Amino acid sequence: MALEIPKTSYSGKIREIRLGKGDKSITVGGETAYPFYLFEGGIPNLPKIAMEVYDSPPEEWPEAALEPFAGVTDDPVAWAKKCINDYGAEIICLQLISTDPNGLDRGADEAAEVVKRVADAIDIPLIVWGCSNEEKDTEVLRKVSEVCQGKNLIIGPVGEGDHKKIGASAIGYHHTVIASTPIDVNLAKQLNILLGNLGVPDDSLIMDTTVSSIGYGIEYCYSVMERARMAGLTQQDEKLQFPVICNIGKEVWKAKEVKIAEKEDPKLGDARKRGILMEAISAMILLLAGADVLIMRHPEAIKLVQEMIAELTAE
Amino acid sequence: MLLIGENVNIMSETIGPALRGRNPKPIQELARAETEAGVDYLDLNIGPARKAGDELMTWVVNTVQEVTDLPLSLDTTNPAAMEAGLKVHKGRALINSISLQPERLEPELPLVKKYDADMIGLLWGTEGMPRDAAERCVLVVDLVYRANQLGIPNRDIWIDPILTPASGEINQVKACFEFMSMLNDIAPECKSVVGLSNISNGTPTHLRPYLNRSCMIMLMKYGLYSAIVDAFDSELIKIARGEMPEIVKLVHRVMDGEKPNLSSLSQKEAEYVKTVRVLTGEALYSHSWLEI
Numbered sequence: 171m172a173l174e175i176p177k178t179s180y181s182g183k184i185r186e187i188r189l190g191k192g193d194k195s196i197t198v199g200g201e202t203a204y205p206f207y208l209f210e211g212g213i214p215n216l217p218k219i220a221m222e223v224y225d226s227p228p229e230e231w232p233e234a235a236l237e238p239f240a241g242v243t244d245d246p247v248a249w250a251k252k253c254i255n256d257y258g259a260e261i262i263c264l265q266l267i268s269t270d271p272n273g274l275d276r277g278a279d280e281a282a283e284v285v286k287r288v289a290d291a292i293d294i295p296l297i298v299w300g301c302s303n304e305e306k307d308t309e310v311l312r313k314v315s316e317v318c319q320g321k322n323l324i325i326g327p328v329g330e331g332d333h334k335k336i337g338a339s340a341i342g343y344h345h346t347v348i349a350s351t352p353i354d355v356n357l358a359k360q361l362n363i364l365l366g367n368l369g370v371p372d373d374s375l376i377m378d379t380t381v382s383s384i385g386y387g388i389e390y391c392y393s394v395m396e397r398a399r400m401a402g403l404t405q406q407d408e409k410l411q412f413p414v415i416c417n418i419g420k421e422v423w424k425a426k427e428v429k430i431a432e433k434e435d436p437k438l439g440d441a442r443k444r445g446i447l448m449e450a451i452s453a454m455i456l457l458l459a460g461a462d463v464l465i466m467r468h469p470e471a472i473k474l475v476q477e478m479i480a481e482l483t484a485e
Numbered sequence: 486m487l488l489i490g491e492n493v494n495i496m497s498e499t500i501g502p503a504l505r506g507r508n509p510k511p512i513q514e515l516a517r518a519e520t521e522a523g524v525d526y527l528d529l530n531i532g533p534a535r536k537a538g539d540e541l542m543t544w545v546v547n548t549v550q551e552v553t554d555l556p557l558s559l560d561t562t563n564p565a566a567m568e569a570g571l572k573v574h575k576g577r578a579l580i581n582s583i584s585l586q587p588e589r590l591e592p593e594l595p596l597v598k599k600y601d602a603d604m605i606g607l608l609w610g611t612e613g614m615p616r617d618a619a620e621r622c623v624l625v626v627d628l629v630y631r632a633n634q635l636g637i638p639n640r641d642i643w644i645d646p647i648l649t650p651a652s653g654e655i656n657q658v659k660a661c662f663e664f665m666s667m668l669n670d671i672a673p674e675c676k677s678v679v680g681l682s683n684i685s686n687g688t689p690t691h692l693r694p695y696l697n698r699s700c701m702i703m704l705m706k707y708g709l710y711s712a713i714v715d716a717f718d719s720e721l722i723k724i725a726r727g728e729m730p731e732i733v734k735l736v737h738r739v740m741d742g743e744k745p746n747l748s749s750l751s752q753k754e755a756e757y758v759k760t761v762r763v764l765t766g767e768a769l770y771s772h773s774w775l776e777i
Contacts, residue, residue, distance in 0.1 A: 356652055359771040360771040363771055367776075405767065405768065407768065407769055408777075
């Protein structure tokens, strides 16, 4: 008797959502099988990588992370253009680090002005990521929504505490919402329900179930993403059939393992290579858990991940 | 089904201070109200009671016995407090609980015979919480063997398989159900008991009864003997008293695989069905599970 390879039976499909607008818009999601299970179903849209741009010069980045962006780190527009022109970025993620009340505490108007300048200067999708302070993000992201009306930004993080106000302005000005929850599949589902009740259209929501670097609990993040995908694909759980976005670059590059110089601890080896590999491997793990969009930093790490995506999906 | 009222509990905002201050009034009022609500036992949970636990348990047992004739479930992790309570308890008490941890098992198991009590056998091992149904089976065999060696018959042992919150890892809830379906074969004549409200820990307060009631009905399918419950959930008490047979049948049919069309059901029926789907793991829990 011939061996019959068991197949998962899928009853659901991840929603397709369109990021950005116009010719350079990008569609993500649409999977009908577990990540890269091409033998069981389809991946109509390959996972995409967004390149990070910061709205103020980074202060504690290791040399390896700064070097590719030398000369543009004080200008978000130039930085974004460099990502596109030199590194082929398909999506930009503007990290609004300067708005953090524990840091520069830059005001909403000023932050929104920077977002507007970047949005006007590029024609690829733009993700705008706040400082993860609910009160401040509410103020800033509402303003960003307003001044960038019609640009279909992807804005977040939107949590349970600020989902009503940020969600309402995203609905009003037609942006996509990043639903963020702290590594808990039940809370992820709940926030999607709440945003749906608020009126966020199903094609304007992407989930962030929270990620961390290898060595910092990535296995928990993996389990939650995996569980969400199982519910969406095999249990017809409509509230978990959304694409997933992972803000992984900044998690990796703040780890002490990428910051220690080789001469401080020679057994850790070359610092540059170490940081790039740590970012690439963290990102690859998240891809295997179901990531649809990865927000990454180092061009070489991005290249490694793109190669893996190409290999895993080769005919 | 026997119901054990859970409400006299040191964690309560009114009962905690009353216990610590030896103020009988709130405790007696609550015990009287629980008795009127129609439960069969009252649980007296004084917590770990490390300091003067024996004196506290003596006091609370006497205080409660002044206003009710119901038997009591003495709930503490302090063996000295347990024995003190048993000494003054009239009639047959329930020891809540004895686990396989040596510091609980060794001092408390002899008390069951000495005071002619029933015992709750908590399936908590030396390595903590059992991970699945098989580990529960191993623990129950050990626990019953140890009890039998001291001459405690199976019928005096009420096994608590440990129910965990639906808002957490649902496979643990499923493991508890699976174990309950096997208990009678593994430990014939042993009784069973669950801390029912555990299932809804972490769920918004106003929604907790939905999980508690559905979970109890599901466990009834496996012959649940008793449950520690909120004495003031009147619908729950009606279910346990056999006054809602249609709902019980509906829940059991859904457990057997029937998929009723929600739109053909009454709102109450639909709520039960949705809750069962969460508790079986068919639908993933979220706080809004009744609304979708």
